[in-house]
Amino acid sequence: MSDKEVLVVGIDECADASLLSATVADGWKVSFTDEPDLNDINAQGRPDVAILSVSPSGCSRLVLNQFMKRLPGVAVIVISPVADRQQAVELISAGAADYLVSPVDPEVLASKINQLRSIAGADGFIAHSPSTHHTAQLARRAAVTNAAILVGGESGTGKEVLARFVHGSSHRTAGPFVAVNCAAIPESMLESILFGHEKGAFTGAVSRHAGKFEQASGGTLFLDEVAEMPLEQQAKLLRVLQEKEVERLGGTEPVKVDIRVISATNRDLAECVKEGRFREDLYYRLNVFPLHLQPLRERVEDILPLAQFFLHRSSGQTGQPAPELSPEAVSALQTYHWPGNIRELENVIQRACVLKRSWVVLPEDLMLPGQSVVSRKTDVANVVGISDWQSGDQSENSSDPDRVVLESYPGPARKHQEWRHVLEVLKRHGGHRSRSAEELGMTTRMLRYKLAQLRESGIDVDSIIAGSVMAS
Secondary structure, three states: OOOOEEEEEOOOOOOOHHHHHHHHHOOOEEEEEOOOOOOOOHHHOOOOEEEEEOOOOOOHHHHHHHHHHHOOOOEEEEEEOOOOHHHHHHHHHHOOOEEEEOOOOHHHHHHHHHHHOOOOOOOOOOOOOHHHHHHHHHHHHHHOOOOOEEEEOOOOOOHHHHHHHHHHOOOOOOOOEEEEEOOOOOHHHHHHHHHOEOOOOOOOOOOOEOOHHHHOOOOEEEEEOHHHOOHHHHHHHHHHHHHOEEOOEOOOOOEEOOOEEEEEEOOOHHHHHHOOOOOHHHHHHHOOEEEEOOOHHHOHHHHHHHHHHHHHHHHHHHOOOOOEEOHHHHHHHHHOOOOOHHHHHHHHHHHHHHHOOOOEEOHHHHOOOOOOHHHHHHHHHHHOOOOHHHHOOOOOOOOOHHHHHHHOOOOOHHHHHHHHHHHHHHHHOOOOHHHHHHHHOOOHHHHHHHHHHHHHOOOOHHHHHHOOOOOO
């Protein structure tokens, strides 16, 4: 897709082309789809913003959830034919960026689209919670200037991702983005790495080296953990910010640089100033436009979209379709306190992609701290090839014919649980695929795939749904 693309779902291209006239005039490419299941969305690529037409019926949230699973992180504007306060609250809570009622003024829609552009781009800056969404809006406003930005927040909250978002939203987007972790560089090497050195400046300096400031010229320099910078280097950094030039170690001629500096810290920099560990004049130079990222535990609305983003990214690296999260796994993710923030969430999802036994991620696949011992024992048994159908107690619910039919086939107990749940829902809906898929929180295509798996295992799915299979 192009740099500026809108995907329109469920709106007729001919009848409503005028709705997007102002958007097209702003240079956006508009794509239309009327795919009811959204099954082919991935094939079209990743848009910047999506417009989703919903009906007043009760399935609008399901349609939104399906879309967000297909393209996690893409900002979605919902358009409804009638004003429905309850529906609006429900859809905004589910992650919609905005809710509009038709007829919509084309100029208003174009303005909304431009505001939302890349609020969650390919770099994974996802902003569904009110606090993160507000931060993204502030970041976009700061991006159009050259003002220095200071990003605060706990470790792992996505400060570098936010910095990349600012860079990508600015006129410097075609220039380099250079990141430096000030805490990871030995003090003796920091000056050379930041400001560069001339040949012979010190033992081992066999050639001239351009520092990070020169490398970032024309773009953005990101200084992570800036509070860890020694006072001596802070003074040199202040001079660079004031004079817009650097002097290489061992050099005599200043080198002009054109950069925007974004700094980040997990410390209270104002407190560091009071303690004498950070220069006050540098603090004011860096803190022209402050931004703050809340810890993940305080932005619960971001957890599921982030998890889905990492699921898609992990599966994309292996060429596999992205798995789905079970309702229990979603609950586990949203109730966990995430001391390691987004970095910890990414690790958990990567691990779950390795441990999962089906296309559905279960709570035990997440291996969150504090998880019950029983779940972990079950997982260990599965890893070594000992399934519960062989060694466990099958006396419970032994009169349940569906359980007996399923457990007469080898396989992990968790898959039995998943299959039984699918069959129970299908029986409850009289075998109706669409209604069953809606309750299960999956697409009808995914449901058909699961039923095909059962049939390939030799299970008479249709008879079970009809209630005619008896225990033998």
